[in-house]
Amino acid sequence: MVSEAAKVEVQNVSRWYGDVVAVNDISFTLEPGITGLLGPNGAGKSTMLHMISGFLRPSVGVISVLGATSWRNPEMFRSVGLVPERESVYPFLGARAFAEASARLHGLPDPEDAAGRAIARVELEDAQDRPMGGYSKGMRQRAKIAAALVHDPEVLVLDEPFNGTDPRQRLQLMEMLRRMASEGCTVLFSSHILEEVERLAENVLVIVNGRLAASGDFRQIRRLMTDRPHTFELRTSDNRALAAALVGLPHVSAVELTDSRLDVRTTDFGAFTAAIAGAVRDSGVTLQQLRPADESLESVFSYLVGS
Amino acid sequence: MTLTLLSLTAHQLLGRRRAILIALLALIPVGVALLIRFAGDLGSEPQYGTAADTIGGFVFLLLLPIGALVFGTSALGSEVEDGTVVYLLAHPIARWRVVVVKAVVASGATMLLTAPASLLTAVIILGGFDEESLWWAATVATLVGSIVYSTLFVGLSTVTSRALIIGLIYVFVWEAFITNLFSGTRWVSVREYVEGTADALTTAAPVTAKLEGQEAAIASVVVVAASLVVGTWFLTRFEIGERA
Numbered sequence: 001m002v003s004e005a006a007k008v009e010v011q012n013v014s015r016w017y018g019d020v021v022a023v024n025d026i027s028f029t030l031e032p033g034i035t036g037l038l039g040p041n042g043a044g045k046s047t048m049l050h051m052i053s054g055f056l057r058p059s060v061g062v063i064s065v066l067g068a069t070s071w072r073n074p075e076m077f078r079s080v081g082l083v084p085e086r087e088s089v090y091p092f093l094g095a096r097a098f099a100e101a102s103a104r105l106h107g108l109p110d111p112e113d114a115a116g117r118a119i120a121r122v123e124l125e126d127a128q129d130r131p132m133g134g135y136s137k138g139m140r141q142r143a144k145i146a147a148a149l150v151h152d153p154e155v156l157v158l159d160e161p162f163n164g165t166d167p168r169q170r171l172q173l174m175e176m177l178r179r180m181a182s183e184g185c186t187v188l189f190s191s192h193i194l195e196e197v198e199r200l201a202e203n204v205l206v207i208v209n210g211r212l213a214a215s216g217d218f219r220q221i222r223r224l225m226t227d228r229p230h231t232f233e234l235r236t237s238d239n240r241a242l243a244a245a246l247v248g249l250p251h252v253s254a255v256e257l258t259d260s261r262l263d264v265r266t267t268d269f270g271a272f273t274a275a276i277a278g279a280v281r282d283s284g285v286t287l288q289q290l291r292p293a294d295e296s297l298e299s300v301f302s303y304l305v306g307s
Numbered sequence: 308m309t310l311t312l313l314s315l316t317a318h319q320l321l322g323r324r325r326a327i328l329i330a331l332l333a334l335i336p337v338g339v340a341l342l343i344r345f346a347g348d349l350g351s352e353p354q355y356g357t358a359a360d361t362i363g364g365f366v367f368l369l370l371l372p373i374g375a376l377v378f379g380t381s382a383l384g385s386e387v388e389d390g391t392v393v394y395l396l397a398h399p400i401a402r403w404r405v406v407v408v409k410a411v412v413a414s415g416a417t418m419l420l421t422a423p424a425s426l427l428t429a430v431i432i433l434g435g436f437d438e439e440s441l442w443w444a445a446t447v448a449t450l451v452g453s454i455v456y457s458t459l460f461v462g463l464s465t466v467t468s469r470a471l472i473i474g475l476i477y478v479f480v481w482e483a484f485i486t487n488l489f490s491g492t493r494w495v496s497v498r499e500y501v502e503g504t505a506d507a508l509t510t511a512a513p514v515t516a517k518l519e520g521q522e523a524a525i526a527s528v529v530v531v532a533a534s535l536v537v538g539t540w541f542l543t544r545f546e547i548g549e550r551a
Contacts, residue, residue, distance in 0.1 A: 074400060074402065092318055105398040
């Protein structure tokens with residue numbers, strides 16, 4: 001059952017090139033908010049984004065964006081913005097003229113004003129009139145993003161949007177995307193940089209070898225991966241005493257003492273977190289720190305890719 | 308919307324070295340005409356045969372198809388190659404409009420560089436005389452050829468990334484050799500339409516063609532319409548792949 005809030009719906013979609021399967025039977029829905037599409041190179045991320053934006057026909061399955069099929073549907077772009085991965089831009093245009101051309105192609109009533117707002121959103125005012133042929137990679141990315149959001153799209157699809165941007169530009173773009181998401185925009189972006197996805201995305205879609213390996217909040221995904229032991233880092237007033245208490249618990253598979261820390265591996269996240277308070281109390285130690293050590297997206301990703 | 312499309316395409320086509328190269332190529336028939344006029348012995352009578360041969364050999368056979376091939380295959384093909392076509396297609400624009408605008412700009416650019424060359428060549432060789440309407444015929448035929456060739460090559464560029472090579476084979480193998488060997492092939496040669504148009508508009512005896520003027524006009528319209536339909540069909544199904 002698809003939620004009424006779903007802006008993008010992907011149903012059993014596959015895409016192959018000859019004998020090569022690029023995307024294999026993927027289904028998901030996207031609602032307003034930020035979703036990160038993550039996967040190793042060649043996993044099928046760009047193929048997926050191209051199909052969502054109507055630039056590739058699914059071999060099998062259906063993709064609908066805002067209730068209409070994306071393939072052969074240029075009208076969809078009235079409410080959809082696309083930032084392609086390729087760097088190429090019109091070298092003879094400035095970013096402002098590029099955004100204005102985009103606004104005119106959208107048939108907006110006041111293209112100059114729309115372009116001005118879009119350029120301000122990506123903070124490219126200083127270079128807006130210089131030809132883009134002389135732009136840095138990061139500036140080109142921002143110009144492309146400005147052109148894609150000039151019509152305030154409901155759905156924004158970005159293929160590796162942070163390529164070439166410096167840390168300050170990246171932060172600014174992330175803040176801008178967060179703001180758009182908070183205003184109801186559905187943002188889908190791909191990245192091969194885990195840190196970017198972890199910092200920005202509320203939800204992740206992990207594609208591995210053309211298949212959807214996981215989707216949702218990555219911390220929840222990690223907790224559902226019950227075949228992988230969870231690791232916790234603990235600091236207490238007496239690590240050795242707590243280690244002795246924990247090692248007897250049925251769901252604790254390993255305990256490791258280091259100089260200042262106690263690392264505990266458990267096969268049951270819920271049972272361990274329920275039992276830890278009692279174990280600390282019974283062993284008479286003071287708990288100074290308890291944190292999951294492998295709930296980062298990197299851990300989830302490496303588990304998924306490695307599995 | 309259409310004006311923006313026109314402006315972007317024109318900027319891309321005419322702002323590059325290819326326009327300069329075609330402009331230089333356009334100087335060849337004019338230069339040859341000047342040589343004939345001032346270095347040759349043309350006598351006092353207008354030499355319609357010399358003018359027809361020079362225009363046929365340098366404009367209809369060389370400049371016109373090469374100019375149209377370069378502009379026609381670049382108008383959309385270069386954007387597909389460098390990926391900028393996605394910026395156009397990621398807008399709510401009917402694909403037929405994109406193809407028509409590309410064909411209009413490519414035709415206009417070809418006309419701009421070839422029609423003056425055709426006219427000047429005729430004027431220079433005929434020394435200002437033209438009782439047989441050869442200037443007019445050569446210029447109109449060049450304009451017609453610009454539209455048909457350019458639209459054909461725009462359509463071809465939506466079908467294949469090798470449009471330039473296929474176009475060269477079409478012009479220099481099919482039209483230059485095959486059409487001369489088999490008379491039935493005249494219907495699939497734009498050069499025959501150009502010559503048919505010229506022949507219909509001049510009374511100069513040296514200008515001959517395998518197609519009647521009416522036949523050439525009908526064939527030209529059919530090729531332009533078919534190229535636009537095929538171009539729209541393929542652009543509607545455009546997929547990002549190895550080409551973009």
